[in-house]
Amino acid sequence: MTITITAFDRSPDGGKGLARDTRIRWALEETGQPYDVRLVPRDEMKEPAHLRRNPFGQIPTYEEGELVLFESGAIVLHIASHHAGLLPDDANARARAITWMFAALNSVEPSILEIFIARILERDQPWATDRLPVVLDRVRERLGLLSDRLGDADWLDGAFSAGDLMMVSVLLRARPSGVLDEFPNLAAYVARGEARPAYQRAFAAQLAVNTRP
Amino acid sequence: MTITITAFDRSPDGGKGLARDTRIRWALEETGQPYDVRLVPRDEMKEPAHLRRNPFGQIPTYEEGELVLFESGAIVLHIASHHAGLLPDDANARARAITWMFAALNSVEPSILEIFIARILERDQPWATDRLPVVLDRVRERLGLLSDRLGDADWLDGAFSAGDLMMVSVLLRARPSGVLDEFPNLAAYVARGEARPAYQRAFAAQLAVNTRP
Known part of the structure; x- marks a missing residue:
């Protein structure tokens, strides 16, 4: 199943990597998972379509089939739990x-x-x-x-x-x-x-x- | 193995349940796990003995055999992952x-x-x-x-x-x-x-x- 994350259409930091999509991209790269990105304009963050993905109207979110997650911590943990490379076996x-x-x-x-x-x-x-x-x-x-x-x-x-x-x-x-x-x-x-x-x-x-x- | 958590010797809230040991106690109660409590006086929070348990010198911590955890989120997730009652099967x-x-x-x-x-x-x-x-x-x-x-x-x-x-x-x-x-x-x-x-x-x-x- 395709993984789709959301990111700012234009990040407030202008591309310094400080927005929270970077940590998701990093986890996906560490575990070798391809992904698509849906860019969300800032004036659509608090619109119903995005609030359905993230009730706080923020990025990033993570979609994979029926599963929709938000919170960078939960998304990184989900990726790390399902693919080798980010959590030890012990x-x-x-x-x-x-x-x-x-x-x-x-x-x-x-x-x-x-x-x-x-x-x-x-x-x-x-x-x-x-x-x-x-x-x-x-x-x-x-x-x-x-x-x-x-x-x-x-x-x-x-x-x-x-x-x-x-x-x-x-x-x-x-x-x-x-x-x-x-x-x-x-x-x-x-x-x-x-x-x-x-x-x-x-x-x-x-x-x-x-x-x- | 016995579970031992730490809590304030005297909580700053005087017992209103707002200190973070309450959420650990709650998770242990929901899953039916007995536990011991080690009370840490506030002037010992930043002493080496407690910093070994929690590098930020805070409560709660969780000890079970060789395992030492800190962060209430990590502890609740650990309890919920190992005992039925707090996470769905799906x-x-x-x-x-x-x-x-x-x-x-x-x-x-x-x-x-x-x-x-x-x-x-x-x-x-x-x-x-x-x-x-x-x-x-x-x-x-x-x-x-x-x-x-x-x-x-x-x-x-x-x-x-x-x-x-x-x-x-x-x-x-x-x-x-x-x-x-x-x-x-x-x-x-x-x-x-x-x-x-x-x-x-x-x-x-x-x-x-x-x-x-």
Whole structure:
């Protein structure tokens, strides 16, 4: 069955790979799955046709036959559960890899998204300038703990897994603020993720969409 | 093998059931699994012994033999994957239930946690009063979309699942602000979750910890 994902018709980041379709493309590339892409214009995100796919009116979504999924975490886990390459065979190691996916999405991404909220959504609010350093300090605290755990390992728990795919994807969103580079081992970890051929293909595919005439 | 979870020695909410150990207790109760609890004093959260269990120094964690997990989402998914009662048998329905778990944790909880950030963490900041309504409006937007999807159904996708367990747990955190009650179908959905005997047992267990002499 054909896999079809949705992506922004034009990503707000102009093709930097920070939109959440990139992590799905990456998972599909790591597992060797071909896929089609349906581009959704931003003014159609909250229209009934797209809300049927994703009740929050966001991208990405995933369609395969009768199955319709949303949430990048659920989609990456679905891909990783059905195709080899992103989860270890050992049951305990598998549970730990999935734990890192949730950690990326629930313990790391929310604090990083606060940077976006402060810099973009609340940019015109009177507190915008004074609040940003407070937000960045919370990100630093979280990234400091992650940096301590990673140490000088290549990946978070043994071989590269869906947990690393998600953590690298989330950390990339902290890079424009400069805060990622304050943690050299995390910056190197992200660079290792970006160097993977599957990531390169995923990045190129989203860039092609966002730089087309 | 014995299951041991961690919880706050004294929860910051005084036993309202909003700390994340409650959702783990609930999943264990729904699936009929006995468990032990290790209480972690708040000044030991960032000590090496607890950081080995959870690199972010938070509760809950889950230990079973050699396996150590953190992240409430990963723990509930682990419990739901190994014991009957929280995930449907049909593969597509199962994937959709897991999608709702991720939706609760990545699309709903972050906006609700912003209320906590605004009201507690940034309470003494000069922007505290002016910013809270902006935060609440973002929560309303998200809950409005969720309310539209739920409609007059009892649960998000057929029978009660781990997706509902997580969504109810997350929505409970919006109730103290009053914003949950602005969406009567969501308030009734949460009340249905709270009425489940397994939730009642989980709530009572955390309350006993937090009200002991």
